[in-house]
Amino acid sequence: MSELNGDRAAWLRCYRCWSQSLEIQIHYDAIRRVDPDSGVLTEGVDEVQESVVQCLDCMHDQPHLTFQDDRVVPIEDRWQRMVAGTPWVASCTVRVDQDRVETCSGPEAIEFLTYGAFGDAGVREFFTHVRFHKHDDEQIVVHLLVELYDRSAKEATEVLEAAAHGQLEITSLAEESRPPAHASDEAH
Numbered sequence: 001m002s003e004l005n006g007d008r009a010a011w012l013r014c015y016r017c018w019s020q021s022l023e024i025q026i027h028y029d030a031i032r033r034v035d036p037d038s039g040v041l042t043e044g045v046d047e048v049q050e051s052v053v054q055c056l057d058c059m060h061d062q063p064h065l066t067f068q069d070d071r072v073v074p075i076e077d078r079w080q081r082m083v084a085g086t087p088w089v090a091s092c093t094v095r096v097d098q099d100r101v102e103t104c105s106g107p108e109a110i111e112f113l114t115y116g117a118f119g120d121a122g123v124r125e126f127f128t129h130v131r132f133h134k135h136d137d138e139q140i141v142v143h144l145l146v147e148l149y150d151r152s153a154k155e156a157t158e159v160l161e162a163a164a165h166g167q168l169e170i171t172s173l174a175e176e177s178r179p180p181a182h183a184s185d186e187a188h
């Protein structure tokens, strides 16, 4: 694909269906002091901004894109893997100290187990499915299925290894076919 040469069209698209029809949700929370004389809001005491770019055609989040200043920019390394890559499905276990998992039961257990195994990277870049977990002394072994986009099995393995917060064991890694590109892309 000529679009993958590094210009904006290469990365400013859905990593999954390559649609360029994107939108961004920005959540902005701020706490401000109120000036007692004028009622004017003073500088931020606490400000948090979070954003998620989504594809309007396939509705998936776009973890290779982020919001900076006034525009959407790519996350280096990640966008190349995700846009040019194919989906890989890994069956794996991650052995972590139990202190890393806030709770392993109840409605939030999956979220905490995923975060414990792969941290922020896993929560953002991968589709993870926690199958089950086992306790082993002070450690928890999390069994997961992970779908991630990469350009080779070697790259997928490296990305999983870098993200894992404990000893990683990959029991199988298989390449899937890429979902069809969205129709609007074919019109180019």
Ligand SMILES: [Zn+2]
Binding pocket: 014, 015, 016, 017, 018, 019, 055, 056, 057, 058, 059, 060
């Ligand atoms: Zn899409």
